[in-house]
Amino acid sequence: MKVNKFIENCEKKLAEKFRLAEDIAYFNESKVLDAFNEYNIALRHFNGTTGYGYDDEGRDTLGKLYAKAFGAEAGIVSPHLLSGTHALTVALFGLLRPNDTLFCISGMPYDTIRGVIFGENNGSLKDFGVKFDYCGLDADGKFDKHAIKSKFNDSVKVVYIQRSRGYELRDAFSCGEIGEICKFVHSLGFKGCIFVDNCYGEFVEKNEPTEVGADIIVGSLIKNAGGGLAPTGGYICGKQNYIDLIGKRLTAPSIGLEVGSYEGGYRYFYQGLYMAPHVVAQAIKTSLLIGQAMGELGYKNYPSLDKVPHDITRAIQFDSAEKMVNFIREVQYASPVDGYVTCEPWDMPGYDDKIIMAAGTFVSGASIELSADGPVKPPYIAYFQGGLTYEHGKYALDRILNKL
């Protein structure tokens, strides 16, 4: 009972931010429904196809629908994009050629992308002669314009921005910040592609990076953009000419986006997009509630609660490995699937450190569902995200508070 009063108090303090999150969800749901209307979505779009998948209307229209909802010219949305990392890989290989430079201006990219860019003898971009450079962020965790300008050169063909924090302790970039840095990059004479890893950022704000100057955005359907329903997949949206190039890399240079079947059908992908703005608001409210409660108990956590966050993740710092691990285990125990399982740190493919991950999810590993993870090493930060319903988030918090 004491704990419940505490949660209620936290909720009262968050009322205004909850209202803002719901306002954003309404705005984005309107965008999504306008797109459904524009493309006259009907039951036939959900049908599966087999073989080559020529004239697969469900596949083609799904790409257009996502593009429209993200304010982009064109899009690829496919169960054949296996994850966020794979979607990012296909997009980068589609855009870059030997001797081009990929220039990341948001610090070192996410762990699983590093092997894609500069792995040794593993088929990375580096193995194919693509160069890489990056720029750290300034002391406040913001884009460092001086450093960007000083490192910029004519071989840069793709400017890479990671919107969400990954396993770093910085805030996600807002679309306002991304728009401003796009202008800045163009002011340096850049004519190539501005590329955004949009993972965890979709529908968190009223616009997407493609509406403020980015040329390509990429993300996973088992995060925000799949609304908790897409069973797998990723998306790549942006300028038509870039999407054409990337389509030729997804399939074959002679074929492009004309083929690709999926017998399972597309209903969950369409319905997932329809659900996404609402589900993202549930996750944002959950993140705010956990942040408020943990903050009041003295646990440092980010992003700060004085604004609506720019992604769905929350970084919570613990003073020992044990507390961090206990927190993550409790998230697992509060899950609808595999709730009886005790999480252990393990060597996950693509990561350098041992990672502990709670994901008691309906879609395996989906982090739009309530989940928490992090490398078990100082400063012991758990990254918490998701929640298909706010009620589930609150239930998990109740259990966490009892444990703490």
Ligand SMILES: *Cc1c(COP(=O)(O)O)cnc(C)c1O
């Ligand atoms: C999750 C994530 C990825 C990779 O997505 P996967 O689906 O896990 O491969 C890339 N970048 C960021 C910022 C992410 O959060």
